[in-house]
Amino acid sequence: MNIEYSKITLKSDYILDNYNFLGSTIRGVFGIGLKKIVCINPSKICEGCFAKDSCLYYDFFESDFAKFRLSIELGGKLNFDIFLFEEYALKAPYVISAIYKAFREIGVTKKRIKPEFMLYFNDELIYDNEFLSFENKSLIYEINxxxxxxxxxxxxxxxxxxxxxxxxxxxxxxxxxxxxxxxxxxxxxxxxxxxxxxxxxxxxxxxxxxxxxxxxxxxxxxxxxxxxxxxxxxxxxxxxxxxxxxxxxxxxxxxxxxxxxxxxxxxxx
The missing domain is CATH 3.30.70.1900 (Alpha-Beta Plaits)
Incomplete structure (x- = not known):
């Protein structure tokens, strides 16, 4: 058994009070960021969209099965991983751009909190107040x-x-x-x-x-x-x-x- 994947990690010391489970919050703002990055439909409506067959947002948020996974810890600390699988493993630049837009430009919760954070791609630092160059490559997960x-x-x-x-x-x-x-x-x-x-x-x-x-x-x-x-x-x-x-x-x-x-x-x- 093996599977192709890549991993994007956001690390932050920020704690969201009264948010015991951040999964819905993180997924929601990530979705907003991703739609702003990839959507080319002026109406922004997914149903019947002419571009849905080649849209990363549609595949992740509107299709029956999404080939990504959000990994978090219980508690309010704003740290998470997003895993991309198989043919989506090389879509990391879009996901990284969406995360940046979500947490640096849009903000989290109704208060639009914009915490300090660092980004890692496959455990290598790629953003710390500025973006660093990185190679967009996938990994193969094998059990040996x-x-x-x-x-x-x-x-x-x-x-x-x-x-x-x-x-x-x-x-x-x-x-x-x-x-x-x-x-x-x-x-x-x-x-x-x-x-x-x-x-x-x-x-x-x-x-x-x-x-x-x-x-x-x-x-x-x-x-x-x-x-x-x-x-x-x-x-x-x-x-x-x-x-x-x-x-x-x-x-x-x-x-x-x-x-x-x-x-x-x-x-x-």
Whole structure:
């Protein structure tokens, strides 16, 4: 398993008070910035737009599946990563320009806060009060190690369904693997099929809390629930293929709304 990607990182010491989950805020202002950068339609209306088939904003914010992921931490500190996948990995200059416009020119929240920040591309500094030159290149994520005993930390709420209902107390391990398989297949433009292997593992212990979040949807003009599971799962004696799926999930995210920062997992031995 491998996947092509690039990573844009914003680092700031600024803390937004009373904003426990910044995913919706960051995604919203990033979207505004991106539309200002790439939109060539005078009406600014996406529905029926003549350019939608080649528009990065439409692909990221109006299509059924977006090939990017927002990675954040819970809390109010304004730090985040945006991962771009596969054919979008080389679209980084547009995303970097959109982030700059969003956080330096437009501002965050209704107060239009414009915090100091630095930007990194694939972990190399590219902006610190001025832009530095950089090579627009993608990376290939490959898994070359194998650990049979791991702990999976659910760092941001995992929003995932079982039997057509969002899980609120305990998630099946196979549900996580199926979600990773589904998202990986779509990123690779492959047919979505059942897990191509029978996973082997032992759950040692698990502990979850349901975190309820809310966001206001400008499109639907209403508040929307946005909660999911955080917690930890300790797994022993996993097979190598299962381990690879978990490592891919660590990069691409798990479950729904990963473009809002949900579904972030981290593995430790």
């Amino acid at each position: 190690d194998y650990k049979k005993d791991v702990i999976v930390f659910f760092k941001t709420p995992l929003r995932i369904k079982e039997n057509n209902k969002f899980v609120r107390d305990k998630v099946k391990f196979e549900t996580i693997l199926r979600s990773i398989n589904h998202r990986y297949s779509k990123l690779k433009n492959q047919p979505i099929e059942k897990l191509p292997f029978l996973p082997k593992y032992e759950i040692e212990f698990e502990n979850y809390s349901f975190v309820e979040l809310k966001r206001f949807s400008n499109r639907q003009k209403s508040a929307m629930k946005f909660g999911g599971l955080t917690g930890v799962m300790s797994i022993k004696n996993i097979d190598e293929q299962t381990y690879k799926y978990l490592k891919i999930g660590e990069l691409i995210g798990v479950g729904k709304q990963v473009t809002f920062g949900l579904g972030k997992i981290e593995l430790k031995e």
